[in-house]
Amino acid sequence: NAGVTQTPKFRILKIGQSMTLQCTQDMNHNYMYWYRQDPGMGLKLIYYSVGAGITDKGEVPNGYNVSRSTTEDFPLRLELAAPSQTSVYFCASNPSEVSNTGELFFGEGSRLTVL
Amino acid sequence: AQKITQTQPGMFVQEKEAVTLDCTYDTSDQSYGLFWYKQPSSGEMIFLIYQGSYDEQNATEGRYSLNFQKARKSANLVISASQLGDSAMYFCAMREPVGGKLIFGQGTELSVKP
Numbered sequence: 028n029a030g031v032t033q034t035p036k037f038r039i040l041k042i043g044q045s046m047t048l049q050c051t052q053d054m055n056h057n058y059m060y061w062y063r064q065d066p067g068m069g070l071k072l073i074y075y076s077v078g079a080g081i082t083d084k085g086e087v088p089n090g091y092n093v094s095r096s097t098t099e100d101f102p103l104r105l106e107l108a109a110p111s112q113t114s115v116y117f118c119a120s121n122p123s124e125v126s127n128t129g130e131l132f133f134g135e136g137s138r139l140t141v142l
Numbered sequence: 143a144q145k146i147t148q149t150q151p152g153m154f155v156q157e158k159e160a161v162t163l164d165c166t167y168d169t170s171d172q173s174y175g176l177f178w179y180k181q182p183s184s185g186e187m188i189f190l191i192y193q194g195s196y197d198e199q200n201a202t203e204g205r206y207s208l209n210f211q212k213a214r215k216s217a218n219l220v221i222s223a224s225q226l227g228d229s230a231m232y233f234c235a236m237r238e239p240v241g242g243k244l245i246f247g248q249g250t251e252l253s254v255k256p
Contacts, residue, residue, distance in 0.1 A: 058242045069146075069233055069246035070187075077241055085243065117187065121242045128194075129175050129237050131244055133187040 029053050033118050033134035040108040040141045048103040048137050050118030058121040059101040060085075060131065061093065063114040070117060076101055108141045115139075144169045146236050148247035155224045156255050162209070163219040163250045165234030171195075175237040176217040177244060178208065182230040190232075193217060221252075229254045 031052045040046055052059065057078050062070040062085075072085030076095040090112055092104040105112060115138050119131040145168040155161035167176065174195045180188040193201045193208045201208040209218040221228055231251050235244040 060243065062246075067249075069148075069248045070244075072243055072245070075241050075243055083241065086245075115185065119187075123242070128177075128192040129242050129244075130177060130189045130192060131187075131242075132189075136185050136187075 031118055031120055031132055031134035033116075033137050035137060036135065037138050038140070040105075040139065042108060042110065042141060044108050045104070045106050046108065046139075047105075048116055048118070048139070050101045050103065050134060051099050052101075052118075052120045052132070053099065054120060054122070054132065055098060056120035056132070057098065057123050059095065060119045060121070061091070061101070061103045062117045062119065063087065063112075064117065064136075065114050073103065073116075105139075110141050113139060113141045144171075144174075144236055144238055144245055146234050146245055146247040148234055148250050150250045151248075152251045152253070154253050154255060155221075157226060158223055160220060160222045161224055161252065163221070163232050163234075163252065165217045165219065165247060167215050167217060167234075167236050169215075169236065171239050173239070176208070176210070177235040177237070178206070178217075178219045179233045179235060179246075180228075180230045181233065181249070182227075187233075191219070224254045226254050226256060228252060 060075045061073040074093040118134040176193045178190040234247040
């Protein structure tokens with residue numbers, strides 16, 4: 028099984044450029060999440076979705092947008108890249124709120140540098 | 143608001159010894175879940191162990207156990223018989239009541255010495 032797949036794995040952007048980080052999962056999970064991890068820090072939630080057509084803000088949503096048109100895909104959009112968005116981005120999924128443990132299944136991460 | 147605190151930025155342990163990584167949490171909810179994840183230098187997030195707030199016994203998974211002290215709001219990870227491959231960042235996390243979201247602590251970097 029592929030699990031949670033993120034692309035690209037690495038990307039360098041110039042200030043003001045835009046890009047989309049792609050995330051897809053093949054486990055039919057309802058819940059999906061985007062986290063960012065700054066160097067030496069824990070993960071902070073950017074946006075999450077509890078199903079197709081439903082998204083909500085996390086702790087650090089400014090500068091990002093998301094959409095959830097299908098169960099499988101949850102892309103993260105950066106509109107005007109800033110150096111403060113240099114980070115590692117993780118996409119994750121979860122079957123549902125009533126799953127056995129509620130553990131998140133993570134993608135391998137996408138390392139973004141904004142210069 | 144819910145909060146997770148890991149006060150040990152870095153820890154050293156001798157190979158084959160046991161080590162405890164500290165985690166305290168703050169929540170007003172009665173039902174919650176606590177997690178530990180491992181992040182090796184390659185960067186992926188690996189789920190290790192889960193403890194539910196109503197679980198009466200401490201969770202165990204192989205060499206990992208979770209020392210859950212509800213009154214103290216602590217959920218320490220104990221790794222027995224440390225191995226060189228245990229060298230990594232370890233994150234404690236708590237599930238929020240809505241949306242299955244996890245909030246993470248800042249992590250503890252564990253180094254296992256031969």
